[in-house]
Amino acid sequence: MSTRPVCVLVGAPGSGKTTVGSALAAALGVEFRDTDLDIEQLAAKPIPEIFVDEGEDHFRTLERAAVAAALASHGGVLALGGGAILAEENRAALIGHTVVHLSVQLPDAVKRVGLGAGRPLLAINPRATLKHLMEQRRPLYAEVATATVVTDGRTPEELAAEIAALLKP
Ligand SMILES: Nc1ncnc2c1ncn2[C@@H]1O[C@H](COP(=O)(O)OP(=O)(O)OP(=O)(O)O)[C@@H](O)[C@H]1O
Numbered sequence: 001m002s003t004r005p006v007c008v009l010v011g012a013p014g015s016g017k018t019t020v021g022s023a024l025a026a027a028l029g030v031e032f033r034d035t036d037l038d039i040e041q042l043a044a045k046p047i048p049e050i051f052v053d054e055g056e057d058h059f060r061t062l063e064r065a066a067v068a069a070a071l072a073s074h075g076g077v078l079a080l081g082g083g084a085i086l087a088e089e090n091r092a093a094l095i096g097h098t099v100v101h102l103s104v105q106l107p108d109a110v111k112r113v114g115l116g117a118g119r120p121l122l123a124i125n126p127r128a129t130l131k132h133l134m135e136q137r138r139p140l141y142a143e144v145a146t147a148t149v150v151t152d153g154r155t156p157e158e159l160a161a162e163i164a165a166l167l168k169p
């Protein structure tokens, strides 16, 4: 039998995929994996450096490979990068998986992301760029999601408990 994630988390930057995903994995007693971290380990450098040195297209190529590998081999909670759903190949690969969309509105996303360093796509005019990214991607998150959890004003622990309850058969 092939291994598949118990849950895949998707959502905008700052939606809490990494934070809630770690808490959810701990609550379920399974491993947490994050394709952003997989890519950084494979490239042996942080994502902002990949964007600067090789460009976004190269990052997206690494990301498609990381998503396919993780979906095929990870049995725990899997967080995808915020832009992974842009690739049709990734959206198709998610069909048949349990995919939770962590939804967030702009005010909470801005508070959480902080509009500082570390997110290369938000380097210029961060608030307007984040707003645009979120509007462009909202239908794509909805397309792949089997459930949507509203995260605004809620703690990562509350959200992890809610998702754990959703996953119960
Ligand atoms: N529900 C929440 N309430 C308050 N703060 C949160 C919540 N979820 C995440 N945060 C905080 O927001 C910041 C961003 O969270 P996180 O890195 O988990 O987002 P992400 O969805 O993984 O983003 P990215 O797409 O950039 O990987 C972190 O500092 C985290 O502690």
Ligand SMILES: O=C(O)C1=C[C@@H](O)[C@@H](O)[C@H](O)C1
Pocket: 012, 013, 036, 047, 080, 081, 082, 083, 084, 118, 119, 120, 121
């Ligand atoms: O929203 C995005 O496109 C990104 C989000 C992060 O998770 C990283 O995957 C990277 O910074 C790109």
Ligand SMILES: [Mg+2]
Pocket: 017, 018, 019, 034, 036, 079
């Ligand atoms: Mg993350």
